[in-house]
Amino acid sequence: NAGVTQTPKFQVLKTGQSMTLQCAQDMNHEYMSWYRQDPGMGLRLIHYSVGAGITDQGEVPNGYNVSRSTTEDFPLRLLSAAPSQTSVYFCASSYSRWSQPQHFGDGTRLSIL
């Protein structure tokens, strides 16, 4: 089925470890983004991309890196995990940055010990 696929669904890390959250979409969407969802904070934009080779920072980019080498994939990298990065991470995509609605993946639940 077409949609946004996120892997893994769950992950536990130790402080200081690094990891990559994967996001792939098969809808040929140009725009992709990463959000984190925290209790009492709602969803906040981390990074986004308007097309292959183009990325930009969102509201809370510190501690995260992204790249967009293909239209389909938009991985999110945690360079040195911190407990404050414990959250649920959602990837979303849409045809363009101005089009709605955005399609969301099912999320990655990340715990940093």
Place this chain on the structure above:
Amino acid sequence: KQEVTQIPAALSVPEGENLVLNCSFTDSAIYNLQWFRQDPGKGLTSLLLIQSSQREQTSGRLNASLDKSSGRSTLYIAASQPGDSATYLCAVRPETSGSRLTFGEGTQLTVNP
């Protein structure tokens, strides 16, 4: 900075009731407003999108209204069903920052059979 507030935070109703969820935003310079549904452990599903020039949108038993000048939107659910139980989030997109969405924290709805 745009802030989005949703009231109430949680709502429990018996099956069959009509109900209203509220969303307010502090900056009226919005491009559109979107209502999402989030089921436990899942991503967000777009329900209704209202452009800033529109007053309301309808889809089945759902009706969303927008009063841009007062910074308010309501989601009306008619004849609620247990399957409507989920968290409902509203998000606004500003006029000037492209695709960045500002989310409310959501209203957790439980419809009891």
